[in-house]
Amino acid sequence: MFYAVIPAGGSGTRLWPLSRAGHPKFLHPLTGTPASLLQATVDRLSPLTTPERTLVVTGAAHVAAVARQLAGLPEENILVEPSPRDSCAAIALAAAVIAERDPAAVMGSFAADHLIGDPARWAETVRQAIRGAEQGLLMTVGITPTRPETGYGYLETGEPTGDGPLRPVIEFKEKPAAEVAEGYVRSGRHLWNASMFVWRVDVFLAELARQQPALHAGIIAIATAWGTPEQDDVLGTVWPTLPKISVDYAVMEGAATAGRVATVPGDFGWNDVGDFHTLGEVLPADEVGNVVLDADAKPDVLLRDSTGLVVVPHSGRLVAALGVHDLIVVDTPDALLVCPRDRAQDVKKLVDELKDRGEEALV
Amino acid sequence: MFYAVIPAGGSGTRLWPLSRAGHPKFLHPLTGTPASLLQATVDRLSPLTTPERTLVVTGAAHVAAVARQLAGLPEENILVEPSPRDSCAAIALAAAVIAERDPAAVMGSFAADHLIGDPARWAETVRQAIRGAEQGLLMTVGITPTRPETGYGYLETGEPTGDGPLRPVIEFKEKPAAEVAEGYVRSGRHLWNASMFVWRVDVFLAELARQQPALHAGIIAIATAWGTPEQDDVLGTVWPTLPKISVDYAVMEGAATAGRVATVPGDFGWNDVGDFHTLGEVLPADEVGNVVLDADAKPDVLLRDSTGLVVVPHSGRLVAALGVHDLIVVDTPDALLVCPRDRAQDVKKLVDELKDRGEEALV
Structure with missing residues (x-):
């Protein structure tokens, strides 16, 4: 019953001139193999779910390329954003479409343009997060930091509440200054926020309704029309009115304050392929x-x-x-x-x- | 009565990948203007001679490009080497062809791929060399060194023999080691050998006959057939037998030993455009x-x-x-x-x- 959502957006301007607005990072084979980052992301999900339960959310300009790269994905699983509205709208749309199919589903959201060194270990970590999500938590996968990186956000975690690997997330931290980052790494309580989320769609949509009622209402209107003759009309009318906001800022920070977010620390060779130097370190x-x-x-x-x-x-x-x-x-x-x-x-x-x-x- | 000869050979491998065997250095606009080095060389000659008295010696692969770049040059002034035989054969062929037209002519030989910062000053220096050539000397134009360059040959000069700028050349020096080059620059008696030569064609051909009789005989055979129906046959038979040797080594060094070489020091911003660093210094x-x-x-x-x-x-x-x-x-x-x-x-x-x-x- 696990669904995977892959937001495939962002042009990756630090990877210019390879990555372009018209042919962004996730479409490129930056994996050391002929697979694109997007294809590698889908491949990595195979132990956890099926193509029928894998959804990609992408911009209108990239739908054709995505459809060709992911030939095994059902067409209706490629959701098209009419315009970029940041990650909250994209992920919420996928959650609402999944909820229409299966109201109690657990979904995970994984960026289309990250590299994972050890996919089996990653899958095991996601399975642990799924168990947390089944209990009603909004789960993240936090990365054990290997250096005081100032280019990432951090998750501040609290004491584990049980025997398992889950830890509560106390606070989401913005990209820190160098000294702050060093303190985070020393603390042992801070993890990199890799924007990997796992939750029950009903739990997420309820939290969205609580914190972002307008966005929730818009998304529900679109999802209700999804697959009907009104889909394009409703999407074209409602989508441009949605707030442009990240899911971290719109939902996760407030949910953490309310004690509803937990994380599983991961240690599987994560790389966000942010720039050519980083790419050179991982290949x-x-x-x-x-x-x-x-x-x-x-x-x-x-x-x-x-x-x-x-x-x-x-x-x-x-x-x-x-x-x-x-x-x-x-x-x-x-x-x-x-x-x-x-x-x-x-x-x-x-x-x-x-x-x-x-x-x-x-x- | 002054003739100019431009040996246009050499591929300029230190200017790769711009300069190629099929499109060598002298055809490229490395002058800071749209003119190629070859075109700039011909332009620079205009105060001294006419297109009718300007000859280019080049390889078969480059004749078409040379003919198009130098549209004002009579076709018969583009001499084709069937194969590269180094500078002595190329320059001697031009000298012998000029001697057929005008046995007492003075000719100058100037590389197709050098840059001159001050063309008017250069022309004045060449005029001084012409006056020395008219007296029966094999003249060179020596460049006043501005640094202890180890990439050029040097001319060791003796005391001036008269009031004018002429100085006898005692010896041609190969590219020196760094310490030797420093000594040359300190001496005040050493000039860079820029391979610019000015002489009466009869004097040069006599010196060639003395030092390189086989080469001289072959060149005279070719020049005698030049412009006749036998030209291509004789060229095809004789040219491949000519010694592959530079004019410096074949003629000028021996002539200097015999006291027949003089030079005019030049100070007109000479650059051999040997590599991209040098090019960057001059543009x-x-x-x-x-x-x-x-x-x-x-x-x-x-x-x-x-x-x-x-x-x-x-x-x-x-x-x-x-x-x-x-x-x-x-x-x-x-x-x-x-x-x-x-x-x-x-x-x-x-x-x-x-x-x-x-x-x-x-x-």
């Missing part, structure tokens, strides 16, 4: 630390006296590097990026600059 | 030291927090650099190069490696 490197994405592509690369590179040869051209170190080189048919790995986070600034210049075709 | 840079070749091309480049770059956007794609310094980035339709400016000399090693791999299409 296999050669003996001098160079990572070549899609290394089987021809013509291949020519790396001489170069170490610690992340190379994405994505245009069919030869990429030659001589005497360079710890650089990112991303080669696509219409744009090339060269930047040091320690500036990987700032790639989004280039995208902003291109937008400012009006070069939308390159974004 | 105009922006306020943070970035040089973009052909900066008017679209889509242009996006350089952020980056300094000292040499960027060649030659594929029509956007080149974006973030937080990098003193790098060379050369973007062509089928190959990309990233390397630090201080490794520019080693680019030829990449070309060697590509040849070893059998990737001739990329060389």
